[in-house]
Amino acid sequence: MVxxxxxxxxxxxxxxxxxxxxxxFRYFELSRIEYLHARGASYRDLEREGLALPVVEATASYKSPARYEDMLLVRPRVSEVKRVSLTFTYDIFREGGPDTPLCTGRTVHACVSREGKPTRLPEALVRLLHEAP
Incomplete structure (x- = not known):
């Protein structure tokens, strides 16, 4: 688990x-980056291939407030992979607190070319997304 x-x-x-x-949403992004790095990939690698994964949909459900100096744990996971998109889901917890999330969320990402046209997710990325870190 990342x-x-x-x-x-x-x-x-x-x-x-x-x-x-x-x-x-910034916390979600940071956890996505960590998720990719844990699997030996990065957004920069995708950009070098002429691809991007822009967020096309984002939601968050707030359960309990986080406060100044709280240490948060964000647990991302890939919940769906389609031909030209993927979905991350997130749970945010307070470190040392109960194992109930403060916030849950979801982001959907389209795979697009430099020109902004939808394109198939690279097979190597699809494999990496499903590997255990």
Whole structure:
């Protein structure tokens, strides 16, 4: 299982002292990067091949607030791989807290060429996405 650790900084919080809702999407992104690196790949590798994986859909469900200096654990996983898209799902926990997520989310990514045209996911990437880290 891949797990990204993130310490909440003051700039991530709002006036109420909780993590601003949009920052969870940054946490999702960081965990996706860690997921790929754990499998020996990177977004940069895809870019060198002339491909990109833009987010085409993103959702988050907030269960309980994270606060300044909390250490968060983000657990990404690939939940679906199609011909030209893939879906990541995420669970965010407070380190040392109960094993119930503070936030859950999902991002859908299209595989596109430099010109922005949908293209088939590379077979090597599909294999890497399913390997255990």
């Amino acid at each position: 797990e990204a650790r993130i310490r909440v900084i003051y700039g991530d919080t709002d006036q109420m002292g909780v993590v601003y809702h949009a920052n969870y």
